[in-house]
Each structure stands twice: as C-alpha cells, then as structure tokens.
Amino acid sequence: MSEMDSTADCRIRVRAAALSDIPFIQDIARRTWADTYRGIVPEDAQAAVLDRAYSGESLTVSIGSGQAFLVAEVDSGDPRTGSSLAGYVDVDYDGRQANLHRLYVLPEYQRLGLGRRMLREAVAQVLDRLPPNTVLPLVAHVERDNPKARSFYRKVGFVENEEEIVIIGGISLPV
Numbered sequence: 001m002s003e004m005d006s007t008a009d010c011r012i013r014v015r016a017a018a019l020s021d022i023p024f025i026q027d028i029a030r031r032t033w034a035d036t037y038r039g040i041v042p043e044d045a046q047a048a049v050l051d052r053a054y055s056g057e058s059l060t061v062s063i064g065s066g067q068a069f070l071v072a073e074v075d076s077g078d079p080r081t082g083s084s085l086a087g088y089v090d091v092d093y094d095g096r097q098a099n100l101h102r103l104y105v106l107p108e109y110q111r112l113g114l115g116r117r118m119l120r121e122a123v124a125q126v127l128d129r130l131p132p133n134t135v136l137p138l139v140a141h142v143e144r145d146n147p148k149a150r151s152f153y154r155k156v157g158f159v160e161n162e163e164e165i166v167i168i169g170g171i172s173l174p175v
Contacts, residue, residue, distance in 0.1 A: 032104040045169025067092035068122035089118040100140040144174040
C-alpha cells in the first residue's frame with residue numbers, strides 16, 4: 001500500500017489513513033463538499049453533516065474499525081512544500097456487500113486518476129479479508145443532481161439501478 005506513482009509531475013502514495021490525518025481529512029471534506037454540493041445541498045445542511053460525519057470522534061471510529069479507509073498523499077518533489085493529502089476513500093463490508101461511504105478528491109487533483117486508484121485499492125483491501133474468489137456487490141449512493149460524480153462512477157464500472165430518497169443534513173435528496 002506504500003507504492004508510489006507519478007501523476008502530473010507529482011508522486012502519489014495511497015496508504016491507510018492514520019488518526020493524525022483527521023484534521024487533513026476534515027479540511028478535504030469541507031473543501032470538496034463546498035465544491036461538489038454547491039447548488040445541490042444548502043450550506044447549512046452541508047455544515048450539519050460535516051460536523052457530525054467528520055467529527056474527530058466519527059473519523060476515529062471509521063479509521064479504527066478495520067474498514068478500508070485510505071488517503072492519497074501527493075508529494076510534489078519539492079522539499080519546501082513536502083507532501084499533502086489530496087483525497088480519501090472509505091469502504092466497508094457489512095457481511096453481504098461492500099459499501100462505498102466516502103470518496104473525495106480535492107478539486108485541483110481531480111481527473112488525475114486518484115479517485116479510481118483509491119477506490120481500486122480500497123476494494124482490494126476489503127476483498128483481501130474475504131475468502132479467495134469472493135464476488136460481492138459494491139454499493140454507492142450518489143445524488144441524482146451530481147452529474148460529475150455519476151459520470152465518474154459509471155466510468156469505473158458502477159451501474160445505476162434504483163433511486164431512493166435519503167436525508168442529508170435534514171434535506172431530502174434523491175440518490
């Protein structure tokens with residue numbers, strides 16, 4: 001999980017999230033949610049979800065639960081700037097299916113293959129814990145009014161099969 005790849009003049013490492021990454025994951029969440037859900041989820045509803053789902057306590061549980069919670073670390077190669085986190089993914093197995101809970105990449109690092117790579121590595125990590133040759137569905141809920149995310153998920157092999165209403169920050173949204 002510590003393999004380094006080069007993409008767009010920077011080195012990328014996908015690794016397990018650590019508790020020390022929590023402030024950076026929270027920052028990525030705030031930045032990506034503002035960009036992703038602008039015009040879809042009102043800002044106050046975004047803030048409510050971010051406060052709850054991205055609290056230090058909530059992220060500590062997710063990172064420590066044994067699910068595949070990975071981060072993408074980008075190193076520009078410049079020792080003055082060092083490395084920084086550019087995205088994260090959170091996938092678990094509930095006994096019958098894999099569930100993609102979170103997959104976000106900072107806007108400036110989107111379209112570089114980070115999301116695809118993190119998703120692939122998270123799914124591989126989940127499958128590594130199961131008997132060989134296990135086949136299971138991977139489920140993600142994506143807002144109907146989020147065409148960029150829907151396009152990404154179709155490109156990585158997801159199929160839209162049903163729509164339901166979920167409550168996000170007190171707002172009903174079709175996913």
